Amino acid sequence: MNHLSIPCPTCATPIPFDPALLISGQQFACPKCASMIGISRESIPLAKEAFEKQKQLKKQNT
Protein backbone atom coordinates (compact mmCIF):
# COMPACT_ATOMS: atom_id res chain seq x y z
CA MET A 1 0.00 0.00 0.00
CA ASN A 2 3.04 2.26 -0.06
CA HIS A 3 3.06 3.10 -3.79
CA LEU A 4 -0.24 4.90 -4.19
CA SER A 5 -0.79 8.14 -5.96
CA ILE A 6 -3.58 10.62 -6.41
CA PRO A 7 -3.92 13.11 -9.30
CA CYS A 8 -2.89 16.59 -8.24
CA PRO A 9 -6.01 18.80 -8.01
CA THR A 10 -4.06 21.59 -9.74
CA CYS A 11 -2.11 19.97 -12.56
CA ALA A 12 -3.25 16.29 -12.50
CA THR A 13 0.29 14.98 -12.00
CA PRO A 14 0.17 11.89 -9.78
CA ILE A 15 1.17 12.72 -6.21
CA PRO A 16 2.65 9.67 -4.48
CA PHE A 17 1.50 9.17 -0.92
CA ASP A 18 1.59 6.68 1.92
CA PRO A 19 -1.94 6.10 3.28
CA ALA A 20 -0.71 5.55 6.85
CA LEU A 21 1.12 8.89 6.81
CA LEU A 22 -1.76 10.68 5.06
CA ILE A 23 -4.15 9.46 7.78
CA SER A 24 -1.71 10.62 10.46
CA GLY A 25 -2.04 14.14 9.06
CA GLN A 26 1.07 14.39 6.91
CA GLN A 27 0.85 16.48 3.74
CA PHE A 28 2.24 15.43 0.37
CA ALA A 29 3.58 17.68 -2.35
CA CYS A 30 2.97 17.48 -6.08
CA PRO A 31 6.32 16.70 -7.78
CA LYS A 32 5.47 19.10 -10.63
CA CYS A 33 3.68 22.14 -9.22
CA ALA A 34 4.50 21.64 -5.51
CA SER A 35 0.83 21.91 -4.48
CA MET A 36 0.38 20.34 -1.07
CA ILE A 37 -2.43 17.93 -0.29
CA GLY A 38 -3.59 16.63 3.07
CA ILE A 39 -6.63 14.88 4.47
CA SER A 40 -9.26 16.96 6.27
CA ARG A 41 -9.62 16.38 10.00
CA GLU A 42 -13.27 15.26 9.57
CA SER A 43 -12.30 12.52 7.11
CA ILE A 44 -9.65 10.92 9.32
CA PRO A 45 -11.96 8.52 11.27
CA LEU A 46 -13.46 7.05 8.06
CA ALA A 47 -10.07 6.64 6.40
CA LYS A 48 -8.60 5.16 9.58
CA GLU A 49 -11.45 2.62 9.83
CA ALA A 50 -10.91 1.43 6.25
CA PHE A 51 -7.15 1.32 6.75
CA GLU A 52 -7.45 -0.77 9.93
CA LYS A 53 -9.93 -3.18 8.29
CA GLN A 54 -7.61 -3.69 5.33
CA LYS A 55 -4.67 -4.20 7.67
CA GLN A 56 -6.64 -6.78 9.67
CA LEU A 57 -7.71 -8.59 6.50
CA LYS A 58 -4.13 -8.69 5.27
CA LYS A 59 -2.97 -10.04 8.62
CA GLN A 60 -5.64 -12.77 8.56
CA ASN A 61 -4.49 -13.93 5.15
CA THR A 62 -0.78 -14.17 5.85
Place this chain on the structure above:
Amino acid sequence: MKVAQFIDVIHRAIQSSNETLTRQQTNIFETYFEPAGDPEDIDSSLEAVINDMRLALQSGENNAEAQEHILGRLKKQIHEIALHPSKTGTLKPKTITIQMPEQTADGVRMSEVHVPLLAIIPCSNTKVAETRIKASVNLREENSELLVELLKGQPAGNAGETSIGNTVIDITIAPQESTEGLKALTAGIERSLRSQLPL
Protein backbone atom coordinates in the same frame (compact mmCIF):
# COMPACT_ATOMS: atom_id res chain seq x y z
CA MET B 1 -11.90 -44.01 -1.40
CA LYS B 2 -12.56 -43.52 -5.11
CA VAL B 3 -10.14 -41.26 -6.96
CA ALA B 4 -13.02 -38.96 -7.90
CA GLN B 5 -13.96 -38.56 -4.23
CA PHE B 6 -10.36 -37.85 -3.31
CA ILE B 7 -10.12 -35.12 -5.96
CA ASP B 8 -13.51 -33.78 -4.91
CA VAL B 9 -12.29 -33.35 -1.31
CA ILE B 10 -9.28 -31.39 -2.57
CA HIS B 11 -11.45 -29.26 -4.84
CA ARG B 12 -13.81 -28.50 -2.00
CA ALA B 13 -10.96 -27.46 0.28
CA ILE B 14 -9.68 -25.01 -2.35
CA GLN B 15 -13.17 -23.73 -3.14
CA SER B 16 -13.91 -23.21 0.54
CA SER B 17 -10.70 -21.20 0.95
CA ASN B 18 -11.61 -19.02 -2.03
CA GLU B 19 -15.14 -18.50 -0.73
CA THR B 20 -13.78 -17.44 2.67
CA LEU B 21 -11.49 -14.92 0.99
CA THR B 22 -14.32 -13.56 -1.15
CA ARG B 23 -16.59 -13.29 1.90
CA GLN B 24 -13.95 -11.40 3.85
CA GLN B 25 -13.45 -8.97 0.97
CA THR B 26 -17.18 -8.50 0.40
CA ASN B 27 -17.79 -7.88 4.11
CA ILE B 28 -15.68 -4.74 4.08
CA PHE B 29 -17.47 -3.29 1.05
CA GLU B 30 -19.79 -1.39 3.38
CA THR B 31 -16.70 0.48 4.56
CA TYR B 32 -16.31 1.89 1.05
CA PHE B 33 -19.88 2.23 -0.17
CA GLU B 34 -23.19 3.42 1.18
CA PRO B 35 -26.74 3.27 -0.13
CA ALA B 36 -27.28 6.10 -2.56
CA GLY B 37 -31.04 5.79 -2.53
CA ASP B 38 -32.89 6.71 -5.64
CA PRO B 39 -35.33 9.52 -5.01
CA GLU B 40 -37.02 8.81 -8.34
CA ASP B 41 -37.75 5.19 -7.39
CA ILE B 42 -39.08 6.21 -3.98
CA ASP B 43 -41.14 9.04 -5.45
CA SER B 44 -42.75 6.85 -8.11
CA SER B 45 -43.66 4.09 -5.61
CA LEU B 46 -45.18 6.53 -3.16
CA GLU B 47 -46.87 8.49 -5.92
CA ALA B 48 -48.66 5.34 -7.10
CA VAL B 49 -50.05 4.75 -3.60
CA ILE B 50 -51.01 8.40 -3.16
CA ASN B 51 -52.75 8.31 -6.54
CA ASP B 52 -54.79 5.29 -5.42
CA MET B 53 -55.78 7.18 -2.30
CA ARG B 54 -56.79 10.21 -4.34
CA LEU B 55 -58.90 8.09 -6.69
CA ALA B 56 -60.56 6.39 -3.74
CA LEU B 57 -61.42 9.78 -2.21
CA GLN B 58 -62.67 11.19 -5.54
CA SER B 59 -64.93 8.22 -6.13
CA GLY B 60 -66.30 8.59 -2.61
CA GLU B 61 -65.42 4.99 -2.00
CA ASN B 62 -66.24 4.08 1.53
CA ASN B 63 -65.12 0.52 1.39
CA ALA B 64 -63.21 -0.39 4.55
CA GLU B 65 -61.48 -3.27 2.79
CA ALA B 66 -60.22 -1.03 -0.06
CA GLN B 67 -59.04 1.63 2.40
CA GLU B 68 -57.25 -1.00 4.42
CA HIS B 69 -55.60 -2.29 1.26
CA ILE B 70 -54.30 1.17 0.29
CA LEU B 71 -53.10 1.89 3.82
CA GLY B 72 -51.37 -1.49 3.86
CA ARG B 73 -49.51 -0.65 0.64
CA LEU B 74 -48.46 2.72 2.01
CA LYS B 75 -47.25 1.14 5.25
CA LYS B 76 -45.33 -1.51 3.30
CA GLN B 77 -43.59 1.14 1.16
CA ILE B 78 -42.56 3.20 4.17
CA HIS B 79 -41.36 0.07 5.98
CA GLU B 80 -39.37 -1.05 2.94
CA ILE B 81 -37.67 2.34 2.58
CA ALA B 82 -36.85 2.51 6.29
CA LEU B 83 -35.48 -1.01 6.55
CA HIS B 84 -33.77 -1.44 3.21
CA PRO B 85 -32.72 1.89 1.82
CA SER B 86 -30.22 0.10 -0.44
CA LYS B 87 -33.07 -1.71 -2.21
CA THR B 88 -34.48 1.58 -3.38
CA GLY B 89 -31.39 2.50 -5.31
CA THR B 90 -27.75 1.92 -5.87
CA LEU B 91 -24.63 2.26 -3.80
CA LYS B 92 -22.39 5.28 -3.89
CA PRO B 93 -18.76 5.48 -2.84
CA LYS B 94 -17.95 7.04 0.50
CA THR B 95 -15.67 9.99 0.04
CA ILE B 96 -13.07 11.73 2.10
CA THR B 97 -12.04 15.35 1.81
CA ILE B 98 -8.58 16.26 0.62
CA GLN B 99 -7.53 19.82 1.35
CA MET B 100 -5.04 21.94 -0.52
CA PRO B 101 -3.97 25.54 -0.11
CA GLU B 102 -4.95 27.75 -3.05
CA GLN B 103 -3.65 31.21 -3.82
CA THR B 104 -6.50 33.64 -4.42
CA ALA B 105 -6.76 37.42 -4.75
CA ASP B 106 -7.71 37.50 -1.06
CA GLY B 107 -4.71 35.43 -0.03
CA VAL B 108 -4.26 31.73 0.58
CA ARG B 109 -7.42 29.73 1.22
CA MET B 110 -7.99 25.99 1.61
CA SER B 111 -9.85 24.36 -1.24
CA GLU B 112 -11.39 20.92 -0.89
CA VAL B 113 -11.59 17.96 -3.24
CA HIS B 114 -13.82 14.99 -2.51
CA VAL B 115 -12.01 11.74 -3.18
CA PRO B 116 -13.56 8.26 -3.01
CA LEU B 117 -12.16 6.38 -0.02
CA LEU B 118 -11.27 3.55 -2.39
CA ALA B 119 -8.63 5.78 -4.01
CA ILE B 120 -6.88 6.39 -0.70
CA ILE B 121 -7.22 2.97 0.95
CA PRO B 122 -7.48 0.42 -1.89
CA CYS B 123 -9.26 -2.90 -1.43
CA SER B 124 -6.90 -5.80 -1.05
CA ASN B 125 -7.44 -8.54 -3.56
CA THR B 126 -6.34 -12.03 -2.65
CA LYS B 127 -6.94 -15.41 -4.17
CA VAL B 128 -5.72 -18.96 -3.76
CA ALA B 129 -2.52 -18.93 -5.77
CA GLU B 130 -1.11 -22.35 -5.09
CA THR B 131 -2.22 -25.59 -3.48
CA ARG B 132 0.31 -28.18 -2.46
CA ILE B 133 -0.84 -31.62 -1.48
CA LYS B 134 1.43 -34.02 0.36
CA ALA B 135 -0.01 -37.48 0.59
CA SER B 136 1.13 -41.06 0.90
CA VAL B 137 -1.34 -43.16 -0.97
CA ASN B 138 -1.80 -46.64 -2.27
CA LEU B 139 -3.52 -46.87 -5.61
CA ARG B 140 -5.38 -50.05 -6.33
CA GLU B 141 -8.04 -51.26 -8.73
CA GLU B 142 -11.26 -52.81 -7.58
CA ASN B 143 -14.08 -53.82 -9.95
CA SER B 144 -12.42 -51.79 -12.73
CA GLU B 145 -12.43 -48.74 -10.49
CA LEU B 146 -9.32 -46.94 -9.32
CA LEU B 147 -9.25 -46.52 -5.54
CA VAL B 148 -7.03 -44.35 -3.38
CA GLU B 149 -6.02 -45.63 -0.01
CA LEU B 150 -4.41 -43.17 2.38
CA LEU B 151 -1.50 -44.65 4.26
CA LYS B 152 -1.25 -44.18 8.00
CA GLY B 153 1.79 -43.18 9.99
CA GLN B 154 2.63 -40.05 7.99
CA PRO B 155 3.46 -36.78 9.77
CA ALA B 156 0.47 -34.63 10.64
CA GLY B 157 -0.04 -31.23 9.00
CA ASN B 158 1.65 -28.15 10.37
CA ALA B 159 -0.32 -25.26 11.84
CA GLY B 160 -2.48 -23.63 9.17
CA GLU B 161 -2.70 -26.75 7.08
CA THR B 162 -5.83 -28.82 6.56
CA SER B 163 -5.30 -32.47 7.29
CA ILE B 164 -7.46 -35.19 5.78
CA GLY B 165 -6.26 -38.48 7.19
CA ASN B 166 -2.58 -38.40 6.45
CA THR B 167 -2.99 -36.07 3.48
CA VAL B 168 -1.83 -32.53 3.97
CA ILE B 169 -3.33 -29.71 1.91
CA ASP B 170 -1.23 -26.61 2.05
CA ILE B 171 -3.06 -23.62 0.56
CA THR B 172 -1.06 -20.51 -0.32
CA ILE B 173 -2.87 -17.26 -0.91
CA ALA B 174 -1.41 -14.32 -2.75
CA PRO B 175 -2.52 -10.92 -4.00
CA GLN B 176 -4.02 -10.93 -7.44
CA GLU B 177 -4.32 -8.32 -10.15
CA SER B 178 -7.20 -5.92 -9.86
CA THR B 179 -10.49 -7.20 -11.18
CA GLU B 180 -12.14 -5.56 -14.19
CA GLY B 181 -14.74 -4.03 -11.87
CA LEU B 182 -12.09 -2.49 -9.66
CA LYS B 183 -10.24 -1.16 -12.71
CA ALA B 184 -13.47 0.44 -13.94
CA LEU B 185 -14.02 1.98 -10.51
CA THR B 186 -10.49 3.35 -10.44
CA ALA B 187 -10.97 4.88 -13.90
CA GLY B 188 -14.22 6.45 -12.66
CA ILE B 189 -12.44 7.82 -9.60
CA GLU B 190 -9.80 9.43 -11.78
CA ARG B 191 -12.50 11.02 -13.97
CA SER B 192 -14.24 12.27 -10.83
CA LEU B 193 -11.00 13.83 -9.58
CA ARG B 194 -10.26 15.46 -12.91
CA SER B 195 -13.75 16.97 -12.98
CA GLN B 196 -12.95 18.71 -9.69
CA LEU B 197 -9.81 20.38 -11.08
CA PRO B 198 -10.07 24.15 -10.87
CA LEU B 199 -10.66 25.67 -14.30
